[in-house]
Amino acid sequence: MHRPHLRSVAVVAAGALASVLALAGCSATTVNDNPSGGAACATPAKKEDVHIYLGIGTLDNDYFQDFITGVNTMAAAIGLSDDQVSVYTDDYDGQKLIDTMSSVLATAKNGDIIIADPASSAYTKSLVELAQSKGVRIVTIWNRPGDIHPWDTGGGCWIAHQSFDMIQASQETSQALFDAIGGEGGIVAIDGVPDNPTAQERKLGLARALAANPGVTLLDSQPADWQAAKAQAVTEQFLGKYGDQISAVWGGNDDMGFGAVEALRAQGKSGKVPSNGLDGTQKALKAIQSGEFAASAVVPGIEEGLVTTTLAYAATVGDLDVSKLTNEQRDFYLKVGVATAANVVDFLTPFDLSAVTYEAYLANPWKLSSGQVRDEVPSE
Numbered sequence: 001m002h003r004p005h006l007r008s009v010a011v012v013a014a015g016a017l018a019s020v021l022a023l024a025g026c027s028a029t030t031v032n033d034n035p036s037g038g039a040a041c042a043t044p045a046k047k048e049d050v051h052i053y054l055g056i057g058t059l060d061n062d063y064f065q066d067f068i069t070g071v072n073t074m075a076a077a078i079g080l081s082d083d084q085v086s087v088y089t090d091d092y093d094g095q096k097l098i099d100t101m102s103s104v105l106a107t108a109k110n111g112d113i114i115i116a117d118p119a120s121s122a123y124t125k126s127l128v129e130l131a132q133s134k135g136v137r138i139v140t141i142w143n144r145p146g147d148i149h150p151w152d153t154g155g156g157c158w159i160a161h162q163s164f165d166m167i168q169a170s171q172e173t174s175q176a177l178f179d180a181i182g183g184e185g186g187i188v189a190i191d192g193v194p195d196n197p198t199a200q201e202r203k204l205g206l207a208r209a210l211a212a213n214p215g216v217t218l219l220d221s222q223p224a225d226w227q228a229a230k231a232q233a234v235t236e237q238f239l240g241k242y243g244d245q246i247s248a249v250w251g252g253n254d255d256m257g258f259g260a261v262e263a264l265r266a267q268g269k270s271g272k273v274p275s276n277g278l279d280g281t282q283k284a285l286k287a288i289q290s291g292e293f294a295a296s297a298v299v300p301g302i303e304e305g306l307v308t309t310t311l312a313y314a315a316t317v318g319d320l321d322v323s324k325l326t327n328e329q330r331d332f333y334l335k336v337g338v339a340t341a342a343n344v345v346d347f348l349t350p351f352d353l354s355a356v357t358y359e360a361y362l363a364n365p366w367k368l369s370s371g372q373v374r375d376e377v378p379s380e
Contacts (some may be wrong), residue, residue, distance in 0.1 A: 019276055030238040041157040042137025044318030045111035047073035047078070050285050052085045052312065054125075055116030057092040057226065061255055062281030063301045069353075070305020071115065077358045094123025094194060094224055101130060107132035113312045120196050121145040128154045137311045141304065142198055146375030149320075150330040159315045159322050160330045162308055166198050169297035169336040170205020170278060170333045175212070176295030176340045177276045178247050185247025188238040188262060191223040199223075200377040202252050202278055219245060224256050231259025239267060245302055246273060254279040256294060261292050280339055280347060288344045298337040302351050303368060307334065309362040319362060326371040335370045 054071060056064045066195025068087060074084050088104070090097035101114060114131050117146045117182060118124040121143045128148070131138035132155045148159040177187070189206060203221075210218055220244050224230035235249055249264065251257025254277030264270040269293045277284040286291035310353030314320035339347045 014051060017239060020048055040110055041132075041137055041155065041322055045108055045316050047080070047317060047366030048110030049109060049115065050080060050084055050112045050316060051109075051111060052080075052100065052115060052309065054085070054087045055101060055114065055118075056087065056089055057117060058089050058120060060093070060228075061182055061226075061279075062283055063254065063279040063299055065306045066281070070302040070307075071309045072305070073302070073356050074306045074309035074313070074352050074358065074361065077356050079308075088120060092119045094119035095129070098123060098126055098130060102126065102213065105130070105134045105136060108136050110135065111316060112136040114138040115141070115308050116141045117141045120193055122195060124148065125153065128158050132157045137312060137316050139308045141308060143196060144331070144373065145164050149327065151327060156323070160305065160308070160311050160332075161373060163198065163333055164276065164299055164336050164368055165333045165374075166201040166209070166297065166336065167205045168377075169338055170202040170337040170362045171208045172205075173276055173278055173295045173297050174206045174209035174250060175251060176338070177274060178209060178213045178216050179188075180274045180294035181216075181247040183213055186217045186219045186242065186245045187250055188219050188235070188242065188246055189221040189250040190234050190252055190256045191221060192226045192256070194223050196353045197377055204377060206250055224252075224259065226255060228255040228259035228262070231256035232262045233259075235260040235263035236266075239263060239269075248273060248294070249275045251275050251277055253277060254281045254284040257293060257296070258287070276348060279336065282348075285344050285347055288339055288341055291341075295338060296341045296346050298339050300336070300368070302353075304334055306361055307365050307368075308358060310365050313358075313361055328369070329366055331373045332366060333370045333373055335368050341357070 011051065040087055052075065058064060067304055072085060088100050097116060097119060105112060112134060116127065118127050118140060124140060124144050125148055132165045137157055137159050139159050142163050144161045191203055210216055220238060224234050231251065238246060249260040251260055257277040258273045260275045261270050264273050274293050274294040277296035280296045284293055284296040288296060315322050337347065
């Protein structure tokens with residue numbers, strides 16, 4: 001998965017909102033604080049009135065950069081201008097995202113769209129209700145609690161939810177990590193945000209791999225909230241506590257895997273004590289080639305950006321009637337691959353963005369779907 005040069009977009013940290021508030025107050029029909037949201041979200045908007053507001057955890061993450069590339073590429077294919085896409089970072093804080101979007105959409109208009117990762121399922125409903133109250137469409141990614149869905153929440157404003165089934169991908173990635181240490185030894189694990197469904201799925205994949213490998217022992221596990229710096233600190237603590245008992249470090253995403261690598265490098269153990277990722281970023285694929293990573297699940301961030309933008313835009317301008325879609329078409333996983341030393345070259349092939357067209361994606365946005373999102377993470 002090659003990440004090409006990005007078309008410029010407005011990137012705004014929470015709090016730096018003055019210029020965007022001015023932009024949001026343009027001449028299109030405003031739809032402020034509409035409790036039902038349904039009428040506004042059922043009214044098609046003009047292309048020139050569309051504005052996409054992206055909410056992501058951080059810019060310092062190759063997966064999110066790939067996601068932005070996908071959104072940006074589809075926006076260009078549609079014919080949107082650079083200033084019709086804005087990106088907001090929330091440092092994986094769902095309340096910060098809600099506060100930011102509330103400020104940005106203080107004077108909302110028909111044509112505004114939110115595409116966002118709520119950071120935790122605890123914030124998904126509030127984010128959707130915010131969109132509904134403003135009469136703007138929303139597509140969520142990654143995090144959805146099991147008791148709400150796009151077809152029963154949001155008054156018609158919640159277009160779709162998209163995620164990735166990380167249980168099998170995590171199990172396969174964990175198995176590759178165990179194979180790299182000969183199926184025996186102690187490991188430590190660095191987890192994501194504890195109440196995050198994808199973090200729970202990744203931990204379940206690890207648990208299943210451990211159950212299938214009795215020679216591998218889990219010495220300890222701590223969260224690092226998806227962040228490399230926190231993961232490096234956690235790994236340093238693990239190394240101080242367990243020393244040479246650690247044969248491998250399991251990372252719940254690429255960034256945390258690289259945080260572990262930094263701590264291992266400082267003690268001369270990088271490559272000797274392998275780690276892993278679970279995003280499949282370009283950096284992770286190169287780490288697999290170098291031997292610092294044993295494997296990484298490959299989350300198709302560019303494809304995700306292309307698909308979610310297609311659905312969001314098509315529903316907004318009237319090219320797609322979401323009320324006629326099946327539940328599986330509004331709440332779906334995209335397929336995930338797993339890169340190891342044996343196949344990593346296959347994943348390094350650049351994504352051909354020049355071939356992307358809105359028409360092709362609109363014809364079948366679900367071509368890489370692997371089924372409907374489950375409502376609950378299964379037990380071990």
